[in-house]
Amino acid sequence: MGCGNCGTGKPNGCKSNGGCSTGGCNRLNVHDWLLNMPVADVMDECKMIEVSFNHGSRKDFYRNTTLQHFEKGDMICVEGVSGFDLGEVSLTGEIVRLQMKKKGVEETDPEIKKVLRRATDRDIDTWRHSKSREKEALIRSRAIAKQLKLEMKVSEVEIQADSRKATFFYIADGRVDFRELIKVYASEFKLKVEMRQIGARQESAKVGGIGSCGRELCCATWLSDFKSVNTTAARYQNLSINQTKLSGQCGRLKCCLNYELDTYLDALQHFPDNCDTIQVAKGTALLIKKDIFKNLMWYVLPESNKQYPLTIERVRKIKSLNIQGVIPEELEAVEITSSKIKEAEPEFVELVGHISLRSLEKTEKKRKQKQQQSQHKQQKQQRPQQAPQSQKGQQQQNRSNPGQQRPPHRPFQPGKK
Numbered sequence: 001m002g003c004g005n006c007g008t009g010k011p012n013g014c015k016s017n018g019g020c021s022t023g024g025c026n027r028l029n030v031h032d033w034l035l036n037m038p039v040a041d042v043m044d045e046c047k048m049i050e051v052s053f054n055h056g057s058r059k060d061f062y063r064n065t066t067l068q069h070f071e072k073g074d075m076i077c078v079e080g081v082s083g084f085d086l087g088e089v090s091l092t093g094e095i096v097r098l099q100m101k102k103k104g105v106e107e108t109d110p111e112i113k114k115v116l117r118r119a120t121d122r123d124i125d126t127w128r129h130s131k132s133r134e135k136e137a138l139i140r141s142r143a144i145a146k147q148l149k150l151e152m153k154v155s156e157v158e159i160q161a162d163s164r165k166a167t168f169f170y171i172a173d174g175r176v177d178f179r180e181l182i183k184v185y186a187s188e189f190k191l192k193v194e195m196r197q198i199g200a201r202q203e204s205a206k207v208g209g210i211g212s213c214g215r216e217l218c219c220a221t222w223l224s225d226f227k228s229v230n231t232t233a234a235r236y237q238n239l240s241i242n243q244t245k246l247s248g249q250c251g252r253l254k255c256c257l258n259y260e261l262d263t264y265l266d267a268l269q270h271f272p273d274n275c276d277t278i279q280v281a282k283g284t285a286l287l288i289k290k291d292i293f294k295n296l297m298w299y300v301l302p303e304s305n306k307q308y309p310l311t312i313e314r315v316r317k318i319k320s321l322n323i324q325g326v327i328p329e330e331l332e333a334v335e336i337t338s339s340k341i342k343e344a345e346p347e348f349v350e351l352v353g354h355i356s357l358r359s360l361e362k363t364e365k366k367r368k369q370k371q372q373q374s375q376h377k378q379q380k381q382q383r384p385q386q387a388p389q390s391q392k393g394q395q396q397q398n399r400s401n402p403g404q405q406r407p408p409h410r411p412f413q414p415g416k417k
Contacts, residue, residue: 050091079113086161267292
């Protein structure tokens with residue numbers, strides 16, 4: 001579980017003590033900025049520890065009743081359901097009190113479970129064996145839910161370190177009656193079953209991924225408080241209402257639409273209200289856009305597609321004239337000049353006769369030479385093979401026509417005719 005950047009390779013993380021921002025050791029990390037602060041009273045020191053499970057997808061608070069001192073990244077055993085569970089220490093010290101106050105957890109709550117001991121090698125082996133069953137359990141649980149025809153989706157299965165309990169995280173649009181499902185899960189996996197419903201945003205936070213901005217999802221790295229997002233936020237920011245572009249990996253509107261919404265709302269306070277339509281001599285002008293960066297309001301006239309940018313002062317003046325019953329002649333649009341330097345367009349140049357084709361000619365010559373060499377080699381190989389074939393053919397012809405054979409040569413004898 002060592003950090004991918006520090007290269008220490010220790011099993012208890014990089015031990016940056018809250019300074020690790022790479023996310024290689026855990027998710028939803030919190031920087032411990034109170035680490036080096038001196039404690040006034042040792043007896044008043046915070047005895048609570050924040051422990052993360054399943055690489056930071058779930059975090060809980062536990063009371064440290066032991067005399068041992070734990071640091072960030074240590075693997076410890078904590079109380080579980082009729083057994084123990086194994087997790088990683090994510091925060092210690094006074095910063096834990098602030099996190100508990102933020103999440104509304106009381107330090108004196110008697111239901112807070114305790115830390116048992118530091119994890120041994122045997123505990124870690126048992127924990128790894130339990131984690132190796134999660135993928136197979138996820139596939140099997142989805143198949144069982146489909147066989148029972150339940151309208152739900154099991155997104156993650158988390159098995160306790162001692163394999164005595166399993167938590168099934170699922171998403172569903174409505175209420176699901178899973179009484180029969182729990183019985184089947186208990187008989188199939190031989191452990192105690194807990195069903196926990198989550199939303200689409202929580203599912204994407206557990207799965208993780210890369211957003212359209214090119215960075216890791218906010219819900220998987222640092223965002224834990226999910227606020228409602230609607231299309232009004234997109235309208236205030238002059239964004240086109242396109243569901244494919246405005247939706248995130250979870251299928252809901254992106255959480256980042258709320259990041260700059262307050263800035264846009266503050267800037268829109270300087271714009272006049274009730275100025276959606278203004279009267280001029282050419283007709284009624286309709287407001288189509290407000291530009292908070294240039295303090296301009298864009299209008300369009302009827303029977304025309306041209307857009308006219310007006311200053312805020314001009315819009316207020318026209319609106320006051322309309323209230324008095326006066327209709328101005330012109331809108332007096334502002335000429336917009338772009339600050340970008342126009343690049344000089346290259347002039348057209350006739351390149352016929354200027355481009356050299358020698359490189360193409362050289363490649364063509366090389367290709368022809370290779371073809372000629374290959375043909376010459378083939379002809380050489382065929383010539384010695386044709387000669388013995390012709391001799392064999394002639395011998396076969398002589399054997400087939402013995403009458404046409406030449407008579408044997410007789411020696412010349414003198415005195416005989």
